[in-house]
Amino acid sequence: MFDKRFLENIDWLFLLSFFLIMVMGFVNLWSASAAAGYPFQWKQLQWYVVGTVFMFGAMAFDYRKLASYWVHIYVLTVIMLLLVMFVGKSVSGSQRWISLGFFNLQPSEPAKLLMVIVISSFFARDEKEQYGILDLWKPTLLVIIPVALIVKQPDLGTGLLVLGVFASLVYYARLKWTSFLIILGAALASFPLLWKFMKPYQRKRVEIFLNPESDPFGAGWHILQSKIAVGSGQILGKGFMKGTQAQLNFLPEVHTDFAFSIWSEEWGFAGAFVLVGIYFFFLSRCLYIAQNAKDRFGSFLVFGITAMIFWQVLINVCMVLGLMPVVGIPLPLVSYGGSSVLTTMVGVGLIMNVWLRRSVFQRKEVNQSRLGYGHVSSGLTG
C-alpha cells in the first residue's frame, strides 16, 4: 500500500513531537483520572490506538480525492449534526452526543475537520488571486449551516471555532483589504447580536471573565481555581499525582477542558513550557508543510487543519490561564474524549498525507512526462 519512499519521506521530528504530546496527555490523564475517580487514561489509550489506525488510514490514500467528494462530505456533516438534534444524548443541558452503543460520538468534533475539507475544496476549485466579500458568499453559506446547528446544541465554543477556522482559510486564500475591514466591522457589529443569542450561563461566563472577583464562590470559581492550580505549580510543579487543586477536586473537569490546568500544577512552569513549546514546534511544522504542499487543495487542507488545532490549543490554554472566558474547547490529544482524539489524529494523518505526497508528485512529474496523463491516479494508489 505504501511506497517505500514514503518512509524515507516521513518527517520524524514532526511525528516525534506529535507522539510526545500524546505521551504527555496520557501521563496527565493518569493523574486526572485519579482526581476524577474514573480510569479515563485506559479508555483514552484505546482511542490513541484506534486513532493511530485511523491516522494511517488517512495517510494511505491520495488526499486529492477528498476534494472531489466534498458534496458527500458536506451532506454527511449536516446529517450528523441534524441527527444529534433529534436523537442526541443530552448531558447537562446540551445535546452534543450521538450514542453508537460502544461510543458516544460528538459530531461537532469531526464536523470541524470535515468543514476544513469542504472549504479547502472550494478554494481549490475556485482559484483567485484575491477574494472580495462577494466572492465568498458560497463558502460562507456552506459554513453557516453547520455552525448554526452546532451553536443550537448549544455549543457556542465549537461553533465559533469553526468560524475561526473558516476565517483562517479565507486569510490563506488572500482577502482584499477592503473586504477584510468590512468583515471586521460586521463581526464587531454583530457582537451585541451574539450577546442576545447567548444563553444566560454563557453570558455569565463572559461577565465572570471580565470581572472574576465578582463571584468567587459561584461562577467565577472555575477560573479562579484554575489560576490557583496553574500558579501554585510554580517553577517545578507539585509532582505527578500531587496537585492538591486537582486531586482534591477544586478543579472542575480535570480530565477534559481543564487538563492543562492539572498539567501545569503538577509539572510547573517547566512542564507547561515544554508542552506549549512542543505544540509550537508541531504547529510551525504544520505551517511548513502547508507551505510546501504541491497543490492548492493540499496546502489549504493542511493550513485549515493547522488552524483547527491551533485555535483549540490557544483557546483552551488561554481559558485555563484565565485569559478567556470559560468555553468547552478541549486541548487536542491531551483532553479526554474519543471524538476529539480521532478527529485530531485523522487531521494529522491528512497533514502527513500531504507531506508524503509532495515527493510523490515530484516523482509523478517525471512519470507524467514519460508516461503521459492517464497514469496519474494509478501511480498514486499503487
Next chain:
Amino acid sequence: MGNGSKKPPDTKIRLKKFDQPEDDSRVKLVVYASWFLFCCFCLVGARLWYLQVMQGKYFRLLSEKNSVKSIRLQPYRGNILDRSGRLLAGVEPSFNIGIVLKDAGNIEGLLSRLEPLIDEPSMSVRMKLVAAKGQPAYLPVIIKRNADWKTVARIEARLYELPGVVVEVAPSRLYPYGKIAPHLLGYLAEVSLEQLKSERYSHAVPGDLVGKYGIEARFEQELAGESGYKRVKVDARGRMIRVVEEKMPKSGQDLTLTIDLDLQLAAEEALSDRPGAVVALDPRNGQVLVMASSPKFDPSIFANGLSREEWKALNDPLYSPLVNKAIQGQYAPGSTFKPLMAAAGLNEHVINMHSSFFCSGSMRLGRRRFRCWKKGGHGRTDLYKGLVQSCDVYFYNVGLKLGVDRISKYAFGFGLGKKTGIDLPGEKSGRVPTRKWKYRRYKEAWQKGETLNYSIGQGFLLVTPLQLSRMMAAIANGGILYRPEYVLGEPADRQGTVPVKPAILKTIRQVLAGVIEDPHGTARRCRIPGIRVGGKTGTAQVVRQVKRKQDEKMAWKFKDHALFIAFAPVDDPQIAVAVIIEHGGHGGSAAAPVARAVIERWLQLRSPKPSSFLERTASVSSMYRERPDV
C-alpha cells in the same frame, strides 16, 4: 476513476503553478501566520511565567489555604469552685447551630426551612445574621446555642436540605447548683466586634463566649485557656482527607473562691426574691464567705442573646437585677452606724460606759425636733441600753459631743466612704460627708441638725453592704481592716487598723451581743441556740417622713430599708455578716432572720457531724468535678 479523463489536465495546471518555489504570495502568508503563531505562544508563555514564576508563591499559598483547613479546637473554660472545691460553674458539651454563609446559597429559602426546626424566633435569627456582617464568611454564624437533643436530631436528619447549616459541639457553662451568686460569678456572652479589637480579648474569635461581668470578666484570661487547632486536608466538598497538624487546646485555670457554697445558698434562700444583699466575711482575714445580691438573674441567657423583654426585665429600675447590690448598692446605714458612733465616743472620751442621756422620744435642737424611733422614749439611757434598744436620742447626744469632723474621721477610719479594694469591677465607694464636702457640693455650711441625722446613720451618709460587713468585721477582729478577698489562697491583705483601742471594741462586742440576747434587744429574732451572736439592727428611711404612718399603708417603694449586721461567735468572732433588704421594713424583723440563717448554717457546718445537706452537695459536686468528654 470514472471521470479521471477530465480531471488530470486541471490538476496538472495547478501542479505547475504551485511547483514554483518562488511562489512568494503563499510563502508570505505562511510567514505571517507563523509570526502570529509565535506571538500567540509568546503570550501564553508570558502568562505562564507571570502565574507560575512571578505569582507562584501567592497562588501556592492560595492553594494551601484551599486544601488545608484550620479547625479551631475550643478550650475548656476553667471551673469556678467554692472554698471546699465544689463546682459553682463548670463546663459541659453543648450543641450550637450555625450557618456558614459561604455555603448557604439562598439564605431566605434556607431560613424558611430552618426556622420550623429550631425553637427560635425568626427575628432573632435574622438579627444575628445581620450582626455577623463583617465576620469571615467561612466562619459559622451561631444562631442557636445550647440546642437540645431533639432540635439537634431534627436538624441532623434534614441536613441535606439545609446547605451551610452546621451543628457544632462547644463547651458551655454548667451550673450544677443552679444560678448561684450570678452577680459575683458573672456571665458569658458572645464577644462583640469592639471587644475583639482590644488586647484583653485577643484570644477570642467571633462567636466565642467571653466573660462580660463579675469574676468571669475579671479572670477572663485565666479562665479562657488557650485554643488549639487542627489543620486538616480537605477536598473541594470540605471532606476531611487527613490531619496535617494538631495542637491540643489548653484548658483554662480553675479558680477556687473563698465563697462557701452552703452559706451562699443559705443567704440566697433567705433573701428569696426580695431585693437586697448579703455579705459575709471572715473577720480574721477578710475572705468573702457570702456575696449575694437579689433579685438574681440567669447567667445562661446572655450566651444566646437577649430578647427585648428579657433586657427590659434585667434593667428594671426598681429591682435592678443586674446590679450587684453587695458592692454597688449604696444605702444609708441607719442604726447599724451606731456601734461605730459608740466606739468613736468611747475612744474620744466624750462618753464612758456609764454616761447617760434622757430620752423623751425626741430631742429639740434649735427650732427642730429630732425624734427617737420609740415615740414614748427610752427614759434614762446609757450606752448599753442605747445600743441594745437602738435609742436615737442617745446617739444624737453622742453626735453633738463628737461633732461632724470627728464622726467623719471615724467613719473613714472604719473604711467607709472609699472603695474596699475588692477585685471586682464597678465597686462603689459610698459617701462619708464632711464640712468641706457639704460646702463643695451645696455651697452651704454644715448644719448642726445634719450632725444629728449623721449620728444615727441617716442624711448624707451612704455605705455599701460590703463596707458595712467590713466595718462589722473590724469591730469583731479587734480593729483590723482587710481588703475583702474572694480568691482562695491569696494572702490576707491588711489595709490598716481602725483608730479605736481594741479594748473599746471588745466592750462594743459585748454590748452588741446584748442586742440579740437582751430581752429588750432589737434583734431577739437572731438568737441562735448554741452560739453567742452579736449584731445591730438598722432601719434606713428612704423618704423623709414627716409623720410616721402604718407600714402596711405605705407603697412598697417608700418603705424603709431593713439592715442588720452581725458577727459570731462573740468571744472568738469568725464570721461577720451584713444584710440589707430594700424596703424590707424594720431591720430586726426583715433583715435579722437572713443573717440568722447564714450564721445558723455556719454553725451547722462547724459541728463535728455534718448535716445531711452537706453530704448531698458533696456527692453532687463529685459528680460534676470530672470534666465530661465531648
